[in-house]
Amino acid sequence: MNDSKINLLEAPFELxxxxxxxxxxxxxxxxxxxxxxxxxxxxxxxxxxxxxxxEYDPDTREALTEIVEVGPGGTIESWSWVNSPRSHHLLKTxxxxxxxxxxxxxxxMLHMVSDCDESDLSIGKKVLPVWSENPTEAITDINYFIxxx
Amino acid sequence: xxxVAVVGYAQHKILPNAGALNEVELIMPVVHKVFNDLxxxxxxxxxxxxxxxxxxxxxxxxxxxxxSAIQTSPPIKESHVEMDAAWALYESxxxxxxxxxxxxxxxxxxKSSPGNLDSIISLQMDPYYISPLWxxxxxxxxxxxxxxxxxxxxxxxxxxxxxxxxxNNAANNPNALLTDHVSEDLYQADSLISSPLRxxxxxxxxxxxxxxxxxxxxxxFEFTDNPIWIEGIDHSIESSNLGSRDLATSPTIQNAITNxxxxxxxxDVAELHTQFSHEVPFLRKLLNLTNxxxxxxxxxxxxxxxxxxxLDAIGKTFQSLVSDQSDHGIAHASSGPCLQHxxxxxxxxxx
Numbered sequence: 001m002n003d004s005k006i007n008l009l010e011a012p013f014e015l016x017x018x019x020x021x022x023x024x025x026x027x028x029x030x031x032x033x034x035x036x037x038x039x040x041x042x043x044x045x046x047x048x049x050x051x052x053x054x055e056y057d058p059d060t061r062e063a064l065t066e067i068v069e070v071g072p073g074g075t076i077e078s079w080s081w082v083n084s085p086r087s088h089h090l091l092k093t094x095x096x097x098x099x100x101x102x103x104x105x106x107x108x109m110l111h112m113v114s115d116c117d118e119s120d121l122s123i124g125k126k127v128l129p130v131w132s133e134n135p136t137e138a139i140t141d142i143n144y145f146i147x148x149x
Numbered sequence: 150x151x152x153v154a155v156v157g158y159a160q161h162k163i164l165p166n167a168g169a170l171n172e173v174e175l176i177m178p179v180v181h182k183v184f185n186d187l188x189x190x191x192x193x194x195x196x197x198x199x200x201x202x203x204x205x206x207x208x209x210x211x212x213x214x215x216x217s218a219i220q221t222s223p224p225i226k227e228s229h230v231e232m233d234a235a236w237a238l239y240e241s242x243x244x245x246x247x248x249x250x251x252x253x254x255x256x257x258x259x260k261s262s263p264g265n266l267d268s269i270i271s272l273q274m275d276p277y278y279i280s281p282l283w284x285x286x287x288x289x290x291x292x293x294x295x296x297x298x299x300x301x302x303x304x305x306x307x308x309x310x311x312x313x314x315x316x317n318n319a320a321n322n323p324n325a326l327l328t329d330h331v332s333e334d335l336y337q338a339d340s341l342i343s344s345p346l347r348x349x350x351x352x353x354x355x356x357x358x359x360x361x362x363x364x365x366x367x368x369x370f371e372f373t374d375n376p377i378w379i380e381g382i383d384h385s386i387e388s389s390n391l392g393s394r395d396l397a398t399s400p401t402i403q404n405a406i407t408n409x410x411x412x413x414x415x416x417d418v419a420e421l422h423t424q425f426s427h428e429v430p431f432l433r434k435l436l437n438l439t440n441x442x443x444x445x446x447x448x449x450x451x452x453x454x455x456x457x458x459x460l461d462a463i464g465k466t467f468q469s470l471v472s473d474q475s476d477h478g479i480a481h482a483s484s485g486p487c488l489q490h491x492x493x494x495x496x497x498x499x500x
Contacts, residue, residue: 023277027277031277050390050393052278052392054390054393058387058388058390058393077296077392078292078293078295078296078299078396079292079295080288080289080291080292080294080295080343080344080345080346081341081343081344082288082342082343083340083341083344084342086265086267086268086285087265087268088265088267088268088271088283088285089283089285090282090283097282097284097288097289097291097292097343098292099292099391099392101392107390107392107393108391108392108393109278109392110278110279110282110284110391110392111282112282118344123295123296123299138281139277139278139279139281139282140281140282
């Protein structure tokens with residue numbers, strides 16, 4: 001058989017995500033806030049403040065709609081120093097992942113702390129956000145946190 | 150409801166890199182081993198359930214290919230969980246308790262070597278607040294370790310002792326991946342990956358598969374003289390909102406202790422799905438296992454097949470109760486960052 005005479009059917013194959021996605025009424029407010037250098041949380045009936053803004057209270061299942069501003073500073077609740085960032089990490093110099101309880105919040109937010117040494121870090125240290133100059137309404141609108149001087 | 154027993158279990162030798170050996174080729178030998186040990190075939194199985202993670206294979210519905218390892222003609226009743234196969238066991242047990250089946254085959258499989266496990270696990274997290282920061286599994290575990298150390302719930306020495314003991318215990322486990330001993334000096338000299346966790350505190354990248362057969366009280370004795378009964382099984386999950394959790398304790402483990410009435414049971418053996426060294430002393434204290442031989446197989450620190458290591462903890466507990474003729478075993482399976490989702494299984498050998 002002469003292969004060159006076979007009329008092969010061809011179709012393009014492109015891996016893509018062809019949907020529009022909304023981040024919903026609560027998280028979209030949080031992300032809009034970040035792009036304006038504000039951090040929003042949500043407050044439950046029991047006055048517990050979740051930040052970043054949570055859609056519901058995991059303990060009581062209460063839907064959370066009341067938006068409150070928190071931070072922008074916060075306190076380190078836990079941290080882990082990454083001395084040799086791996087290829088997928090956003091920061092290429094040594095940094096810490098940290099759980100940060102923003103001022104006025106009752107829960108912590110995962111983010112990064114940079115521009116310091118590991119020995120500078122401890123639970124209870126105060127931190128401030130470093131904002132991105134090119135916000136995209138994403139959690140990365142905060143580049144990272146730095147220690148309050 | 151019918152009682153359910155574990156009647157057979159087999160584990161593939163854990164490999165650092167299975168290379169061209171694909172998932173089907175890892176599953177097939179363990180399914181055949183457990184069937185041959187019991188003298189049965191797929192025809193004796195009423196329900197089949199597997200656990201695996203499509204993210205590891207990098208393709209949607211990749212788990213379906215795993216079915217090539219078993220006989221599916223005539224058609225079988227089958228299901229899958231995108232979780233550790235310990236949860237495939239849970240689904241299978243429910244099937245039997247509901248009277249839909251009398252026997253079940255469970256298998257789990259995972260190859261972590263082809264991809265970058267750290268980045269893959271990041272993608273399984275909350276896609277809005279967490280994944281875009283690319284936290285790796287070690288750094289997330291380290292956040293919990295830091296809190297446990299700070300609050301003096303565990304100590305650095307306990308973490309080191311856990312690593313040394315795991316490597317020593319690996320001698321009991323023919324399928325262990327890491328069997329070389331670690332001295333205190335070697336441990337102390339190891340570099341920190343994500344502080345406070347050193348390389349030795351983390352599990353090795355592992356490839357493998359395991360299979361288990363369970364049966365109702367009507368069928369169990371047809372298969373074996375040594376059924377090990379699932380006296381209790383309980384699981385619950387904590388919030389995906391990592392920052393709202395209290396990482397110094399585990400409400401899900403405490404739920405299990407209450408729901409299974411574990412307080413007054415003297416366990417002979419325990420196998421915990423503890424992927425990082427700090428999780429061992431933490432869970433041993435929570436579960437009151439400080440004087441109970443724990444992770445005699447070496448546990449995940451000497452071989453940690455993703456989507457399988459939880460089922461392996463149950464399988465190793467089963468094997469200990471059979472071989473030691475002891476009475477009570479406790480097994481634990483986990484999923485998610487910082488022990489988010491926990492299953493506790495109470496296994497018992499009836500005299």
